[in-house]
Every structure is written in structure tokens, then in C-alpha cells.
Amino acid sequence: MDKRIKEHARIIVDWSTEMGEDDNVLVLAHPEAHELVVALYEEIGKKKANPLTVYSSDEISRKYMLEHGEGFETPQHMLKMFEESDVIISIKSTDNLSTLSDVPGNILSDMSRAKKPILHMLHKKRTCLTLFPTRSHAQMAEMSLEAYQDFVWGAILRDWQEVHDQQEILRKELERTDEVRIVGPETDLRMSIKGMNPINSDGKNNLPSGEVYVAPIPDSVEGEILFDLPLMHRGREITGVKLRFDNGEVVEHSAEKNQDLLTSILETDEGAKRLGELGIGTNRDIDRFTKNMLFDEKMGDTVHLALGYAIKRSIGDDLEGNESAVHVDMIKDMQDGKIELDGEILMKNGKFRWEK
């Protein structure tokens, strides 16, 4: 077994989920992740915790959803299993990212609705979302499997305590900030994050991580922005997204490719027209765009904004964050722009103020 797989498992167990004796551990894994699951079970055995792995496969879900049609109920045996779990490890490891491409959107949405009580429970657990490199993910990244493995483990196998410490500088800057301004080509956007709670994302819930994010004050967003990096939504690519905000709401939108899909996201509900997240990526081991949000949004020298719901932890006490059924991240390269905090430069042309 590749030593990096064992190291990956060790980080998940020791750092990300801080697993301990008697923890009930739930692993969600596609069979392609088999080696990582084997390595995890070894680590889980060392901790004397109790593992259980769910067979996660879009191919089986697809057949089920197509035959069933709308009208899903929350499955009680699944709900109880999640309820009784202390640690939940979800491993992205598909063999075909397009498996769900022929399942109608209304059926996918109905399934998401039925699984909401399960997703909701995740916030009360120690969770880790990670990825095991497969040929399917490599292909989406336009890379060979070998090069993709180097890329993935390069981003994951880091000293996360050190990452945490470095990101604290950024988190504290954001904590004392009222107005954030993002400036770049076709971009001048302002928003308030006053009183909100910036999060140091340091390889716990997301592995890899390497970002600091915060929920904006929903009504405060003003101006326009061009997202120069594409995003994948339900297996389709949207490029060249431009948004104009007024009083926090998207009042104009366009995209170079698949604008209809962007429109449908914005029309999901009221909250889908507002921002739920501002994130700043810091992981410079992620040095290329691979069409995978788990990696892309952590890329060093980028910012991302998410239309839709705000992550609860990032909303300040006594404040309200945006609510929506969706959370769609969009990324902007900052090599050619700047971020200002209350009028002072935070980052310019891809360098933080404190970097030479």
C-alpha cells in the first residue's frame, strides 16, 4: 500500500476527527476508496473505536431514484445510524462523476429534501469530508492518475497545526473588520462582515482545507464581480459568471456558458440570490484548478463567494446569516486584483500584506 494512504488515514483519525475509544464511527465510501478504508480501519482499531461503512455509490442511487421518482421519505434506519454515530467520515471517490447526469433535477432535489434531517444532524457530529484519488477525479482535473495522486496527497498531507497557526493571522484580521472590498477586472464588490464569526478551516471538517471563511451580513453586499474560474454544478460547467448586487441581492447575472443553469440556481428561493459565504483560500499546494470544490475553494490566492445558505458557525452571535436550500461556491483568482479590509490592503496581486 502507498505510504501516503496510511498517512492520510492517520490525519483523518488523529487530527481531523480526534477519534477516541468507543467512538461510533461511520464511514461513507465508494468502493474505489477501498485502500483508504482498509488503512482507516487499522487506525480505528488502534483507537478501539467502532467502525461501520456505508456503501456509497451514485450508480445504485441513480437506479433507485429513477425507478422511485419523487416522493422520498427520510429513511429511518439511516437516520438512526447517523444519530448513534459520533464521527462521520465521508470519502469522495467516485468512478464516474457524470453518473447522476440523467436523473431529472426535480428527483435529485426531492431526495435532498428527504435527506435534510440527516444532513442537519452532521452539524452535531465530528465530521471529515475528504477525497481518495480515482481515475474519474483525475480525468475531471485533466491529469493522469499518478499526477493527480501527487496533487491530492500534496494538498492533504500537511502539518495542519502549522496551517492553523498561520491562518490565525488572517482570521483575526477578518474578526476586527467591518467592510471587505474585492477589486479586480470587471469587479468592485463591497460587503460588511461586522460581528460575524470568521472560521479558521484547518483540515478538520474538510480535508484538504486551507481557507478562512465568514458569513457576510446578507443585505450589505453591493457592486459587481466576475468569477474567472469555472464552477461545476450537477455535472455541468458554468463559466464567466458575472453578478451585480444591490442591497445584498443579485439584480443582474450572466454567464459565458450554461447561463440557464446559473439562472435556475438563483431562482431556487429568495436566499439563493444572496451571499452566504466569503472565503479566502490559503493552500498553495493546491496550485491548479481541478473542477472539484473541495480543492478549488482552498486554492492559494483566490477568494470564493457562495450564493445561498451561510454555515451556522460562521454567523456571529445575535446576528442572522443567509438562509436557502442551496450553497453554491464561485471562485475568483486574485493574482490580478486586491482585497481591502476597512480600506486597508489585505492582499494584492496574490500576496498577503504580511508577505514580502
Next chain:
Amino acid sequence: MDKRIKEHARIIVDWSTEMGEDDNVLVLAHPEAHELVVALYEEIGKKKANPLTVYSSDEISRKYMLEHGEGFETPQHMLKMFEESDVIISIKSTDNLSTLSDVPGNILSDMSRAKKPILHMLHKKRTCLTLFPTRSHAQMAEMSLEAYQDFVWGAILRDWQEVHDQQEILRKELERTDEVRIVGPETDLRMSIKGMNPINSDGKNNLPSGEVYVAPIPDSVEGEILFDLPLMHRGREITGVKLRFDNGEVVEHSAEKNQDLLTSILETDEGAKRLGELGIGTNRDIDRFTKNMLFDEKMGDTVHLALGYAIKRSIGDDLEGNESAVHVDMIKDMQDGKIELDGEILMKNGKFRWEK
């Protein structure tokens, strides 16, 4: 997809588990069974039931058990998941039948003990134990994968209602029987089954099936028997087993190969020295021995006896069956012998009395 996989799934859903709307369905499957799981999810979708599949793999269990050592607890998230399930489908489909061969027996036994409350619950559910043909199982059967697939689906894809009706003749014969006598080379064994409850095993809990079985009166077994077909126990083969019973208890035993393993089975507990089951195989589509008890014990023109616990349903009301931690089946070919029920021929040289 091979049409036989779809048919296999239909039999599991329609006949074996009689699945209905809103049933919570739990599937236990090794990744090698992926195609059958896909086909099952299609059928489960049609029924509007709720599927959940557990990733079943000896490789992950092995790593866990070796690292953990003795002292397992019953995992509560697993227990709750089983509790909330109505239907449980377990698919044997390993890629290496010897994966657990280097896990010490005491650790395996301790894991069995910890999982006992889960196994116990199975009796209250609609269950189906079946097999998806893999190269590993084919190799154990000394067959090519293609030939093994023909063999497996030949035994499984049958008209189970017709099997049920034919087996009713045999079940009724046993129901009115006091003494069963089995005679053959180095064999003359008698036991009482008076008042016990013979079961028509017709493709519900076991798929394939094709046997009628019953619990003997534990103390009634007298005489000797040679089992001319080998049995596999914890990955090792035991051949040429001879047992002599007195007052229901094994008082002499020998085996041509791995006699020490036979001895260790008999020494498990008091009940391991007594019989828990007499079964008569009727499935003539199982025309060869494949070292897999799910198939072997159903083979037409064979009888099998199990040392250890009696299956509850096969014990008559107000009677007691044998109790033990083990249940080890051993098979005897009846091509060259006879079975008598209260002195009357039931089967001779591989033909039932009512067959010409």
C-alpha cells in the same frame, strides 16, 4: 448487465423478502456484488422501499480486528440500524475467501460474541442470505467464473413456488415421523424428531435453497455416521468426519484431515457435541460440491447434520432444541444409502419413495 442478475434481484425482492412500500431495507454487500446491488436498487425503487447498503469486506474487518485485539463491544450505531430495518439482504461476494485466515481464532470468536445481539435480531426480520458469483468463489469450487455463474444462477433462478409445493410432500412426511434412521457405508444413525417442526426451506431466508430441515430431540441421537463430503471451517477443510453418538452426545470422533479442528469445534461448549439440525437437500440443480455450505447443504440426494444450536423455528412447541454458540453443518451423500422414517423407506440410492 447479464439478464440473470436482474432476475436474481427480482426473486430476492418479490419472493424471498416480499418487499413492500416503505420497508426499510438493509443490504450487506462486498463491492464485487456491485451489479447485483444496482439491480436490487432498481427493484427496491419500484417497490418504493428505502435501501441502505453496508460495505461488507473481510479486508477492512481483518485490519480492524488485528489492530483492536479482543474486547469488542456491540457497536450501537450498527445495532440501531439493524433494529430499524424490516428487510435484511446479505450477499456473499468476497474476492478472497482466505482473508481472515491470519486472524487468531480468539479474536474472531470475541467479535462473534460482540455481534450476537445483532445476529439475534435477524430472527425478527425478513432476511435473505444469497451469493453473487465471484472469481474467489469460483476458484474454491474449482470452476471458471463463466461455469460458476451458470452453476449459481442455475440453482437460484428457479420457480420457488413449485419447489415449495414439491417439498411439502417431504415436510409432511417428516411432520408425522417419530424415528429417522440413516443407513449407508460406515453409517447407521437413529434419532427422534417427534413433535419437532420440519421447515420447508423454499428460497426465502436462503437463496438458493431446496431443503427440508428439522431439529432432532437432542438426547435421542444414537449410532455412527461417516460424512463423505468435506466441510470448510474458518477457511480450512475437514474431510472424512466420523462421529459416534450415545444418548445424543458425540462420544467418538475422527477425521482424515484436520481432525484437531473438528476436536476444537466439539469442545466449544456442551451443545457443540449434540445435533441441532437434520436437513435433507432437494435442489438437483446443485449437481456438484463447491465447498460452500449455502449451496452444498441444498444438494439433491444428500443429508446434512449440524453440530450445535437448533434453529428456533424448527423446534416444536413446548419442546427444547439444542443450544450452543456454534452451528456446523456436515454433509453425507445418499446415492449409496437409505433414509427410513419409522421403519419405512423415505429415500434409497438417491430417489425418494414417490419417485420412480
